[in-house]
Amino acid sequence: MRFDHAGIATDDATTLATLYTDLFGASLVHEEEFDGMRVVFLDLGNGYFELLEPLEDGTIARYVDDHxxxxxHLAVETDDIAGALERARELGLELIDEAPRRGAWGHDVAFLHPKSTGGVLVEFVEH
Amino acid sequence: MRFDHAGIATDDATTLATLYTDLFGASLVHEEEFDGMRVVFLDLGNGYFELLEPLEDGTIARYVDDHxxxxxHLAVETDDIAGALERARELGLELIDEAPRRGAWGHDVAFLHPKSTGGVLVEFVEH
Incomplete structure (x- = not known):
């Protein structure tokens, strides 16, 4: 597996994308509306920052309201997301997604509950 | 610049390192006591997870107590940390470190205040 992206919740993805592009020399490589969010991927060459701006109520809207x-979250790329989930299950971790589902950018994703993973919301992603 | 690492505060770096090694196939590549913390770097091939376990009172101890x-934090690698800080200053961002300082693993580091960077504690690191 390898690092894929850090997911960053924001109330203004446009402004943050401009700042990170300038500050880090990152490239905006993907942008879409997905699941009630504006999602922007910034490429750092060896991984991405995924900016998540809520457009309607949902998990990210509540996160931004609360925090x-x-x-x-942190996302780790795998070539075998089903196997990764199975390994997590064997380790006794709590899964948010029992099976992979379609995520942003058309990737397959599955999340693990942070209480099983040191307080970190972990995403497996298979491109 | 490129992604360097995600810093993860934990009350038990040993247990978390074992879990992440197993779950992600990451390799433990560096471990030290630094600035009142046990610091463990796990290599994912294209970036690191840095586990930070407080051994005495300090920023990370207070973070774990509170959250x-x-x-x-998220760390971005640069070949010119002084230039990166200068660019951040030009952009009007609030710096935590006005000049680079010695961080874990002997790297030069400098942090930007999260209120300037979309709520993300950003670290520049030069190896």
Whole structure:
């Protein structure tokens, strides 16, 4: 597996994308509306920052309301997301997604509950 | 610049390192006591997870007390940390470190205040 992205919840993805592009020399490589959010991927060459701006009520809207903007999750890329989930299950971890589902950018994703993973919301992603 | 690491505050770096090694196939590549913390770097091939376990009172101890374990910061690697800080200053961002300082693993580091960077505690690191 390898690092894929850090998911960042924000109330203004446009402004943050401009700042990160300028500050980090990152490239905006993908942008879409997905699941009630504006989702922007910034490429750092060896991984992405995924900006998540809520457009309607949902998990990210509630996160921003409760915590303000900030780092929301870490995503690890795998070539075998079903196997990764099975391994997590064997380790006794609590899964948010029992099976992979379609995520942003057309990728297959599955999340693990942070209480099983050191307080970190972990996403497996298979491109 | 490129992604360097996600810093994760934890009350038990040993247990979390074992879990992440198993779950992600990450390799433990560096471990030290630094600035009142046990610091463990796990290599994902294209970036690191840095586990930070407080051994005495300090920023990370207070973070864990207040928020519990979880994602603490995101670090971006640069070949010119002085230039990166200068660019941040030009952009009007609030700096935590006005000049680079010695961080874990002997790297030069400098942090930007999260209120300037979308709620994300950003670290510049030069190896």
């Amino acid at each position: 303000g903007s900030g780092i929301h | 519990g374990s979880g994602i603490h």
